[in-house]
Amino acid sequence: xxxxxxxxxxxxxxxxxxxxxxxxxxxxxxxxIIGPNGAGKSTFFNLISGFYPPSSGQVMFKGQDITRLPPNxxxxxxxxxxxxxxxxxxxxxxxxxxxxxxxLRTKSNLIDALFLTKRLKREEEQSxxxxxxxxxxxxxxxxxxxxxxxxxxxxxxxxxIALALATEPEIIFLDEPAAGxxxxxxxxxxxxxxxxxxxxxxxxxxxxxxxxxxxxxxxxMVLNHGKKIAEGTPEEIQNNETVxxxxxxxxxxx
Amino acid sequence: xxxFAQQIFNGLTVGSVYxxxxxxxxxxxGILHIPNFAHGALYMMGGYxxxxxxxxxxxYYWIAIMISMVIVGLMGVLMERLIFYPLRDAxxxxxxxxxxxxxxxxxxxxxxxxxxxYQTMPTPYGQVVSVMGLTFTMQRLLIIISTVVVMIxxxxxxxxxxxxxxIIAMSQNREGAHLVGINTNKMAMLTFMISGAxxxxxxxxxxxxxxxxxxxxxxxxxxxxxxxxxxxxxxIPGAIIGGYILGFAESLGATYISNDYKDIFxxxxxxxxxxxxxxGLFAKGGHS
Amino acid sequence: MTARFKxxxxxxxxxxxxxxxxxxxxxxxxxxxxxxxxxxMIGVYGLNLIAGYTGYLSLAxxxxxxxxxxxxxxxxxxxxxxYWLAFFLxxxxxxxxxxxxxxxxxxxxxxxxxIYTLCVGYIIYLVIDKWESLxxxxxxLIGIPVxxxxxxxxxxxxxxxxxxxxxxLLAAIFMMYRIVHSLTGRTLIAIRNSEELAQTIGISxxxxxxxxxxxxxxxAALSGxxxxxxxxxxxxxxxxxxxxxxxxxxxxxxxIGTLSGPxxxxxxxxxISQQLQFLQDYRMLIFGPLLTLLIIFYPKxxxxxxxxWKMKMQEKxxxxxxxxxxxxxxxxEG
Numbered sequence: 001x002x003x004x005x006x007x008x009x010x011x012x013x014x015x016x017x018x019x020x021x022x023x024x025x026x027x028x029x030x031x032x033i034i035g036p037n038g039a040g041k042s043t044f045f046n047l048i049s050g051f052y053p054p055s056s057g058q059v060m061f062k063g064q065d066i067t068r069l070p071p072n073x074x075x076x077x078x079x080x081x082x083x084x085x086x087x088x089x090x091x092x093x094x095x096x097x098x099x100x101x102x103x104l105r106t107k108s109n110l111i112d113a114l115f116l117t118k119r120l121k122r123e124e125e126q127s128x129x130x131x132x133x134x135x136x137x138x139x140x141x142x143x144x145x146x147x148x149x150x151x152x153x154x155x156x157x158x159x160x161i162a163l164a165l166a167t168e169p170e171i172i173f174l175d176e177p178a179a180g181x182x183x184x185x186x187x188x189x190x191x192x193x194x195x196x197x198x199x200x201x202x203x204x205x206x207x208x209x210x211x212x213x214x215x216x217x218x219x220x221m222v223l224n225h226g227k228k229i230a231e232g233t234p235e236e237i238q239n240n241e242t243v244x245x246x247x248x249x250x251x252x253x254x
Numbered sequence: 255x256x257x258f259a260q261q262i263f264n265g266l267t268v269g270s271v272y273x274x275x276x277x278x279x280x281x282x283x284g285i286l287h288i289p290n291f292a293h294g295a296l297y298m299m300g301g302y303x304x305x306x307x308x309x310x311x312x313x314y315y316w317i318a319i320m321i322s323m324v325i326v327g328l329m330g331v332l333m334e335r336l337i338f339y340p341l342r343d344a345x346x347x348x349x350x351x352x353x354x355x356x357x358x359x360x361x362x363x364x365x366x367x368x369x370x371x372y373q374t375m376p377t378p379y380g381q382v383v384s385v386m387g388l389t390f391t392m393q394r395l396l397i398i399i400s401t402v403v404v405m406i407x408x409x410x411x412x413x414x415x416x417x418x419x420x421i422i423a424m425s426q427n428r429e430g431a432h433l434v435g436i437n438t439n440k441m442a443m444l445t446f447m448i449s450g451a452x453x454x455x456x457x458x459x460x461x462x463x464x465x466x467x468x469x470x471x472x473x474x475x476x477x478x479x480x481x482x483x484x485x486x487x488x489x490i491p492g493a494i495i496g497g498y499i500l501g502f503a504e505s506l507g508a509t510y511i512s513n514d515y516k517d518i519f520x521x522x523x524x525x526x527x528x529x530x531x532x533x534g535l536f537a538k539g540g541h542s
Numbered sequence: 543m544t545a546r547f548k549x550x551x552x553x554x555x556x557x558x559x560x561x562x563x564x565x566x567x568x569x570x571x572x573x574x575x576x577x578x579x580x581x582x583m584i585g586v587y588g589l590n591l592i593a594g595y596t597g598y599l600s601l602a603x604x605x606x607x608x609x610x611x612x613x614x615x616x617x618x619x620x621x622x623x624x625y626w627l628a629f630f631l632x633x634x635x636x637x638x639x640x641x642x643x644x645x646x647x648x649x650x651x652x653x654x655x656x657i658y659t660l661c662v663g664y665i666i667y668l669v670i671d672k673w674e675s676l677x678x679x680x681x682x683l684i685g686i687p688v689x690x691x692x693x694x695x696x697x698x699x700x701x702x703x704x705x706x707x708x709x710x711l712l713a714a715i716f717m718m719y720r721i722v723h724s725l726t727g728r729t730l731i732a733i734r735n736s737e738e739l740a741q742t743i744g745i746s747x748x749x750x751x752x753x754x755x756x757x758x759x760x761x762a763a764l765s766g767x768x769x770x771x772x773x774x775x776x777x778x779x780x781x782x783x784x785x786x787x788x789x790x791x792x793x794x795x796x797x798i799g800t801l802s803g804p805x806x807x808x809x810x811x812x813x814i815s816q817q818l819q820f821l822q823d824y825r826m827l828i829f830g831p832l833l834t835l836l837i838i839f840y841p842k843x844x845x846x847x848x849x850x851w852k853m854k855m856q857e858k859x860x861x862x863x864x865x866x867x868x869x870x871x872x873x874x875e876g
Contacts (some may be wrong), residue, residue, distance in 0.1 A: 049742060075744030083742075087643045091736035104744025105727055110753055113724030114717060120724055127725065167743050289653045340838050346652045347599050349839055351794060352834045358787060359830025366824045472783070476664055480656045487653070514672045521661040521668075525646070528658050532649035 001060060002027040002202065003048075003079075003171060008057035008228075010043055017043040019055065019226035025171065030197055031204040032213045034237075034248075042084070044223065045173055049081045050074045060126025064115035068186045080169035084176045086160040088148045094159055095131055095144035102127040109235050134162040137199075138192060154185040161192065165201070172196065175207040178212055190216050214238065222246075256387050259368040261505045267394045267463070269501020270401035274456035275474055276481040276493035277408070278449035284425030284488030285445045288338060290347075291353035293453060294475025295360035300326045301466045302368055302456030305375050315378050319458040323451040330450030331443045339442070357471075364468040378460035399457045404455060405494060408448070412490070421445055425488055473517060560708055564701045573700040579812045580707040581768045584714045586792045586804035588761025593790075595722065596754040597734030598648070599784050602659040603762055605666035608764030610636045611668060611770040615683040620676075625690050625771075633763050640759030641752070648751045651737075663783060671778040671848035682777030683788030686770045707768055712760060715801075721757075722801060730754050734799075791829055794836055797843030806844050 004024035010017045017040045025031050033041050046052045050071040057127070058067045066074055088097050106245050108129065112120035135144060138158040148156065157177055164172050164218060178186045190212055197203050207213045213220065214234045222230040224246045230237055237243055275297055282290050300322050307318035333356060341349045379392035412418035424441050432438050457470070459491040464470070481500055500520055508516035523541020563571070585607055593599045613632035617795050623631070628833045647658050670677045677683065689697045689706065696705050721727045731752050732740045737747050779785070796807020811829070818825055840847045 051738070051741075054853055070746075071741035072744050072746045075742055079802065081742050087736040087739040089731070092731075092735075100728050100740075100745075101727060101743050104731075107724045110721070110726055110757070113721050113726045116720060116724075124725060142551075163739075163743060230582070289657060330567055337834060337838065344598075344837075344841065347593065347597065348837050350599060350653070351790065352837045354787060354790065355830045355832070355834030355837065357830070358826040358833065362824050362826030362830060366827060370823065476661060482656070483657065515668065518665055518668050521665045524661050525658070525665070527602065528650050528654060529646045532651070532654065 001063070003061045005044075005061075006058040006060065008044070008047055008059065009055045010040075010047055010052060011055045016055075016226050018047060018223075019229050021223070021226075023221050023228065025204050025232070026219050027202050027203060028197065028200060029202065029218040030216050031202070032217035032220045033204070033206050033223060034208075034210070034213055034220060036096065039223040040226040041223055042175060043226075045081060045175055048074075049079065049173065051076075072104070075167055075169075078168070078170035079173070080164035080167045080171070081173035082157075082160045082164050082175055082177065086156045087162075088159060089155060090149040091147065092239060093145050093147050094135065094140065094151070094206060095128075097133040097148055097159055098135060098144075098162050098166055099127050101134070101163040102130040102168075104167055111254065130166050130168075131162075134165040135159075137165060137195070138162045139188075154181045154189070157181065157189065158192070161196075165196070169201060171202040171204065174203065174207075176206055176208060178207060178209050186212055257509060258506075260388055260390075261509050262502065263388055263390060263394070265502035265505035266498070267397050267501070268505055269498035270397050271456050271460040272474070272477055272481055273494045273497025274401055274404065274452050274459075276478040276485070276497045277405075277490065278452035278456075279475075279478045280482045280485070280488055280490060280493040281425075281445050281452075282449045283482065285421065285428075286334075286338060286342075286489075287488075288349045288353070289479065289487075290333075290449070291350055291475070292333060292340075292356040292360065293319030293449070293478065294452050295357045296326050296330060296471075297453040297457045298364060298468065298471035299329060299360060300450075301375070301461045301470060302364055302459040302505055303454070305373060305461065305466050306368075308376060312412055319455060323459055323470040326454035327447040327450040330446035330453075333396075333442055334446040338446075340438075361468045361471075368466075368468075370468060372467045375458075375461040375466055380462075383440075391463070393459075393462045397463075400455070401461055404452070406477035408452075417441075417444065421450050476509040477520045480520045484525055484527060557712065564704060570700045573704045575812060575816060577700070577704050577707050578769075579808050580704075580711040581765055581772060582789070582792060582812070583711055583808045584768065585686070585762050585765030586789050586808055587714050587718050587798075588622075588765065589793050590798065590800075590804055591718065591721070591730075591761065591787050592754050592758035594729065594793065594803070595734060596730045596751060596753070598751065599656045600647075600659045600755070600758065601645070601656055601783065602647075602663035602666065603758070603789050604783065604785035605663040605768040605781050606636055606640060606759040607665060607760035607769070607785065607789075608670060608776075609639055609759075610766030611776050611780060612677055612683070612766075613763075614770045615686045615744060615776055616676060618687050619683055619685055621802045625687055629689075629767055632767050636763030636766075636821070637756050637760050640756045644752050644755035644759075648755060660783070663786060667778060667781040667783070670781050677778070678777060679793060682775060683770075684775050686776065687773045688771050688774065696754040701771060707772065710764060710768060714764065715805075719801060726753070746751070791833055794833055794843055797845030799842065800845040801835050801844045803843050810844070820874060854858075 002025055005021055005049075007020045007022060008018055009020050021044065033044065035041050043052065047054050050066070050069055050073070053068060058065055060066070061077060061079065064077070066077065069077075079126075103181065106123040108117070108120040108123050109116075131146070135141060138161055140155065140158055140162065143151070143155065146157065151159070161172075161174070161177070174193070178189055181189070186209060193203055193205070193216060205217075217234055220234060220237045221228055222240075223242050228239045229246055230243045232240070264410070275293070278296075279290060279293050281287065303322040303325050304318045307313045307321050308315060313321070337350055357493045377393050379396050381392050382389060383392055383395065409469065410420055420431065420436045421441055421444065424436060424438060427528070428438060431441075477500060481490075481496035483492055484499070485494075485496030488501055500523075503519055503523070504516050507519045563576070585603070589600065589603050610632050613635045614628050617628035617631055618625060643662055647655060647662065647867060650658050673679070688703070691697070697703065698705055729740070729745055732743075733747050733750055734746060740747050766780070769780070792811055793804060794807065794809040795811055796805065797803030815825055818828065821827065822870075836843060842849070
């Protein structure tokens with residue numbers, strides 16, 4: 001198994017946000033998690049990336065139990081994520097924002113900084129190369145000197161993805177990557193997601209734009225009230241009675 | 255035993271003052287999620303204004319307090335409008351620093367107008383009473399009773415009036431309150447008004463047994479922060495209970511442990527609490 | 543490249559000016575004020591590192607300044623330890639205390655951190671004020687030695703003190719420059735920007751915050767040590783919260799989170815304070831509102847204000863040249 005959750009549960013007070021969810025991510029594919037608002041999708045992401053400790057259950061990554069590791073250790077293992085809101089440093093330029101993404105693969109510390117060691121110089125060079133590489137990958141060549149505050153919403157999303165990719169992940173979790181951008185841009189972003197998978201990085205995404213999910217995903221899990229109510233290919237999900245009932249109040253998935 | 259009872263009584267007096275100050279602080283925190291570092295300066299201004307009203311204008315104690323409450327309350331409103339409102343979307347470090355600027359200004363202002371000397375506030379309640387072996391001044395009794403009255407009035411206002419419940423609603427969910435048509439701006443101003451008035455009455459009540467001087471707000475505000483962290487930032491009952499707990503802890507600690515270090519208890523308590531619960535006791539989930 | 547060269551030239555000429563100043567102006571009082579400013583600046587850099595670059599407003603800064611100063615004072619006056627050994631120990635003591643406090647304090651965030659450190663600062667003040675047998679209480683410590691002669695160089699004259707403290711200031715600035723422009727500095731800025739995001743890209747935020755905090759206490763200690771052996775008398779008031787506020791004003795006026803901010807802010811405020819001597823205790827009548835207005839309108843201080851003004855001008859220039867270009871293009875086409 002590549003990445004899987006076993007009976008993963010999270011309670012906030014009396015509220016069960018994620019309820020005994022078993023889910024396995026298919027390696028090298030685009031996995032999607034859908035569900036109505038408040039279904040526990042973001043909480044599910046936060047559990048996997050180590051932001052909340054689960055109430056019970058496990059998260060396994062390549063055979064290793066990562067359930068209670070802190071987020072930074074999880075990132076080091078090769079699990080990256082983006083946020084709904086990009087959290088970028090708006091006053092800095094694109095390059096500076098992305099450069100730090102490679103930090104977890106570098107070793108320079110304070111001593112290196114004070115004495116400007118060869119190691120620091122080499123690692124700074126590597127970070128820069130990595131940043132240019134991922135910016136090129138996400139289609140933001142020649143944007144590196146732009147201040148983030150002055151670029152478009154879609155470009156910010158791409159910068160956030162570039163930053164996640166700079167950590168050299170094996171799997172990337174995208175939290176509503178297409179939220180707040182227009183249909184044409186959504187298509188561009190879908191292409192980028194496909195490109196990521198082609199480069200052997202597994203994708204798992206939360207998305208509200210149903211059309212995008214159905215076209216893109218190889219495998220979909222549906223959450224409702226914290227419970228997994230269905231799992232399968234887009235066709236299976238589209239024809240699943242429970243899903244149609246719970247998710248769309250009866251009408252077919254467009 | 256008598257010493258103990260006396261200290262409990264003292265703790266009640268001190269705790270009353272702390273509770274009033276902490277209440278103002280917690281109300282503002284509940285609504286705007288800012289720790290008002292300038293609250294201690296409002297407390298200090300309250301003391302001076304009451305004193306001036308009494309000595310310069312010869313007003314009666316209670317009238318002087320009323321005027322002081324109104325003036326300090328308006329100062330609170332002014333602070334909200336001029337500083338916290340423009341900074342509402344700024345990084346959190348900024349409103350703290352802005353408040354510190356106001357604090358520095360008000361202290362220098364007080365020193366400029368009233369001088370750096372320690373001044374005593376006269377009180378019509380100076381007589382010493384003796385009940386069941388306890389001796390105390392009327393002023394101390396007055397502090398305890400007035401505080402309870404103020405708290406009851408505040409409680410009635412918050413629970414029984416429309417505006418009061420709007421404030422409560424807003425402290426629970428600002429966006430929600432805005433959506434149901436509560437004028438959040440007005441509420442913020444009103445909260446600052448109440449907060450300032452509470453600081454003013456606390457200072458006016460305690461000044462006759464303490465002293466009035468430009469730095470009189472320092473320790474009080476620090477302790478009020480300790481209290482609202484103990485009681486939960488934004489929690490009203492927490493501020494009241496926390497205030498009394500701290501009052502008792504201090505007066506008992508001063509007697510039985512060390513009078514020199516009595517001011518340190520609060521801070522050690524806070525350091526201990528935050529050491530084990532970095533988000534404070536009774537932290538509300540979701541908000542930092 | 544040319545911009546970088548220009549930048550270097552400016553920095554070099556300022557350093558040169560600072561070095562040559564004693565040959566231009568010969569006024570002991572002036573050197574006293576300048577030396578004191580240098581000492582403050584080192585402390586301000588410490589606050590800048592934790593508050594400006596890492597985003598954690600530490601209100602215990604004066605406390606660490608005082609721990610450094612008192613450690614040196616007590617070690618040299620009471621225990622008669624050699625000056626340089628005491629110097630080193632005072633730094634070490636402060637950093638160890640900083641490490642312990644940082645380990646706990648940095649678990650808290652934002653308001654809680656500010657309040658926590660405010661209380662820690664007050665505890666430090668109370669301990670210094672009340673522990674008379676060690677610190678001398680309100681009477682303070684008198685007779686702290688100046689640095690011993692280094693061969694033919696004595697540190698007794700105002701000019702030699704000036705150079706002595708300038709040396710440490712330059713060292714502090716050099717350290718700050720190296721840190722800020724390294725991966726470590728970038729890491730701290732990433733934490734300031736968003737701790738959540740920093741964690742998801744694999745940064746151990748606690749470790750980095752701790753490095754920043756301890757380093758900030760180191761700068762505070764260095765500043766305190768130099769202060770103690772310059773003024774040669776210390777009292778509990780140097781650990782009081784108003785001292786932290788002074789540091790904060792220097793930093794904010796100059797520009798929080800900028801490298802030259804501490805220099806600009808400290809020089810300016812110290813100089814203005816000298817001009818406003820008649821105001822004495824009332825100087826906060828001006829600096830208090832100044833602090834508030836600055837944070838509302840110029841949150842990055844004078845240096846930050848100049849930067850953003852420059853950037854605006856560049857943007858304007860770019861747009862102008864672009865529209866000029868398109869105008870000529872159109873002219874050519876037409």
